[in-house]
Amino acid sequence: MDVFMEYFWAFVIGGAICAVGQVLIDLTKLTPARILVSFVVAGTILGALGWYQPIIDFAGAGATVPLTGFGSLLAKGMREAIDKDGLLGIFTGGFTACSAGVTAAMIFGLIVALIFKRTDRTRQE
C-alpha cells in the first residue's frame, strides 16, 4: 500500500504542477519558452526559501521531474557550493548543479541530430 501511495502522490503532484503550466498557457498565451523559464525561476526561488524540499520529500519524482525541481536543484547546488568554496561557489554552484541534465540533453541532442532525419510525420497526416 505504501508503494501505491508513493506513485499516487508522484502522479498527483507532478500532474498538478503540469496542470498549472497548462492553465498559464491557456489563459495568458505564454509561449513554451516563457513557461519553461518561469518554472525554473519559480523552482529556484522556492528552493532558496526552503519550501521545495518538503514537496520532494512528499512526492519524490512528482516534484523532481518537473522543471521546478530543476530550479530547486540550482538553489541547492548554489548553497552547497558556497558552503564548500565560499565566494567562488556563487560562480560555480549554478552550473555544477544543472550540469548532468544539460550535458545529457546536449549530448543526446547531438547524437539524435547525427542519426535521425526530420521525419515530419505529423505534417503528412
Place this chain on the structure above:
Amino acid sequence: MDISKKEYEQTAKKHAGSSKMYITVPKAFLIGGLICCIGEGLLNMYQYFGIEFDEASAYTSITLVFLSALLTGLGLYERIAKHGGAGTLVPITGFANAVVSPALEFKTEGYVLGTGAKMFIIAGPVIVYGITAAFIYGIIYYIYGLCA
C-alpha cells in the same frame, strides 16, 4: 440575432477557450503525472541498486532526457505533445525535447550554426535565467553567511 462581428469573435473566442480548457488541463495533468510516475519508477530502480537519493535523482533525469531524445528523434514526442500540452512541456522530458527538436530540425543549416546553435534556442534562456536566479540567491546566501 443582431450581434456585431467583433462581439461574435469575442464570444466565440471565450467559448472556444473555456471548452478547450476542460480538455487541455486534465490531459496535461494526466500525461504530466504519468511522466512523473515513470520517473518515480526509475528513481526506485536506481535506489534499489543502492544509489543515494540525490544521485539516483540525477540518473533519473539523465534517463528521462535520453528517452525523450529518442522519442523526439523518432518523431513520437511531438505526437504525445499534441495531446499533453504542458504535461509534456513542464517535465524534464520537455526541456530535453526543446533541445533535441531544434538540433534535429536545423541540421539542414549545418552542424555548427544549425544544430550547435539552435539547440539552445529555448534551453538557452532557461539556463540564463535559472543561473541568474541562483546567482542572486547565492549572493544573498553568501552575505547572510558572513553576517551570521
